[in-house]
Amino acid sequence: MALQPIPLDVSLSTVKYIAAGNQISVAITSSGRIEVWGNTGFVDVNSRLLTGIPEKIVLNSSMSFALTVDGSVYALTAVDVPLSRIPESISDFASDIAATDRAAAALLHDGTVVAWGSPDYSALNVPPEIQGHATAISAGRGHFTVLLDDGTVASWGMDNYDQADAPKVTGLSSIGVGSFQNYAIDDTGTVHPWGLRGYVMGSDQQGRDMFRRILEAGKVTLTVGAISVIISGIIGIFVGGLAGYYGGKVDMVLMRVAEVFQSIPFLPLAITLSFIIGNRLPTELRMFMIMLILGILSWPSLARLTRGQVLVARENEFVTAASALGVREGKIIFRHILPNVMAVVLVNLTLSLATCMLIESSLSFLGFGISEPNPSWGNMLSNLGSEVLRNYPWRIFYPSLALSIAVISINLIGDAFRDAIDPKSNNN
Numbered sequence: 001m002a003l004q005p006i007p008l009d010v011s012l013s014t015v016k017y018i019a020a021g022n023q024i025s026v027a028i029t030s031s032g033r034i035e036v037w038g039n040t041g042f043v044d045v046n047s048r049l050l051t052g053i054p055e056k057i058v059l060n061s062s063m064s065f066a067l068t069v070d071g072s073v074y075a076l077t078a079v080d081v082p083l084s085r086i087p088e089s090i091s092d093f094a095s096d097i098a099a100t101d102r103a104a105a106a107l108l109h110d111g112t113v114v115a116w117g118s119p120d121y122s123a124l125n126v127p128p129e130i131q132g133h134a135t136a137i138s139a140g141r142g143h144f145t146v147l148l149d150d151g152t153v154a155s156w157g158m159d160n161y162d163q164a165d166a167p168k169v170t171g172l173s174s175i176g177v178g179s180f181q182n183y184a185i186d187d188t189g190t191v192h193p194w195g196l197r198g199y200v201m202g203s204d205q206q207g208r209d210m211f212r213r214i215l216e217a218g219k220v221t222l223t224v225g226a227i228s229v230i231i232s233g234i235i236g237i238f239v240g241g242l243a244g245y246y247g248g249k250v251d252m253v254l255m256r257v258a259e260v261f262q263s264i265p266f267l268p269l270a271i272t273l274s275f276i277i278g279n280r281l282p283t284e285l286r287m288f289m290i291m292l293i294l295g296i297l298s299w300p301s302l303a304r305l306t307r308g309q310v311l312v313a314r315e316n317e318f319v320t321a322a323s324a325l326g327v328r329e330g331k332i333i334f335r336h337i338l339p340n341v342m343a344v345v346l347v348n349l350t351l352s353l354a355t356c357m358l359i360e361s362s363l364s365f366l367g368f369g370i371s372e373p374n375p376s377w378g379n380m381l382s383n384l385g386s387e388v389l390r391n392y393p394w395r396i397f398y399p400s401l402a403l404s405i406a407v408i409s410i411n412l413i414g415d416a417f418r419d420a421i422d423p424k425s426n427n428n
Helices: 210-246 248-263 266-276 283-297 300-313 317-324 329-366 386-391 394-421
Strands: 015-020 024-029 034-038 054-059 064-068 073-075 094-099 103-108 113-117 134-139 143-148 153-157 172-177 181-186 191-195
Touching: 015 054, 024 054, 054 094, 064 094, 103 134, 103 143, 113 143, 134 172, 143 172, 153 181, 210 248, 210 283, 210 300, 210 329, 210 394, 248 300, 266 283, 266 329, 283 329, 300 329, 317 329, 329 394, 386 394
Parallel strands: 094 134
Antiparallel strands: 015 024, 024 034, 054 064, 064 073, 094 103, 103 113, 134 143, 143 153, 172 181, 181 191
């Protein structure tokens, strides 16, 4: 993504304050004019809602706030949510402001802090011991950090990376806060960081944790594969059991139907359906559509395997005895024959799970499966060109490794299952 150039009106003016947010930047000129550039679709900065001369503007992922020279605080986004309702108690008394994604806070002239918005991560629970002692405030994605008059710092709110666990250091003169990290500089110029120190597997192009996204993608890919196998298993076992037991015309008709389904090319059909109706569906229905297509088109091979096993099992003496006792045919098929052939069928289903996972990953890689921002191992590998391969190889390596390990592990489980069922297949 190319950087947005600074507008000519800003570059030719004397700027007294500048800030950057999510694909958007804002500046305050010496004349008090607010200039905004970038993608204003993410964050609304409506200067018409401001009364007074702006001194500072803070941005979060969806809103903006302004502090005026007379100490008033304004929400510059015309939406009625708890975060936009500025408490009346801070009117004309604020000296600094900060905002997380769900909460905002104002530092008053007497050193107290007033927070409002959503109570997520206890961001509104300002520590009572800092009241009256704060001299500066800043905020990350979900936490606040303040510099105190005795040269120490305090943090509270979201603490998933220990960003709210402020160090016990004195002599600090300034603070800087990122999304999940903090930096404090002491009088000697030494930097004291705390919070996020980097992700285990790095980050993607939007700065998201690769490790967490790989785990979430694994749940999606495994779920799609498992449900697809269950659907194909139900259809394949039912059709194969009927064809193998009854034989004759029933067998011929059912197997011809299986051949018709088997002749349908899966990828072209899935891509066509995804292109026609997939983009109109929410993510959950899109994922269900993929599972349904996978399940309906992958049952013929299982039906043929089940049919062959039933053809052999129906000649056994216990089937003849059950028929002689007048047991109903449906009960013979599904209670006496199928349990004796299910072991072989389960091995095939286990191996089919790996195949379904690879197909789902292929669809997502091509852009016809699970779409962003929902992760799957396939879409994590899409849009990765030679530049990414040269400069950011972990974006390709880790999702590929996760998919490979999962598929190989499932295949090994299937092979072990087969060896346990049929010891003769093990040459050792």
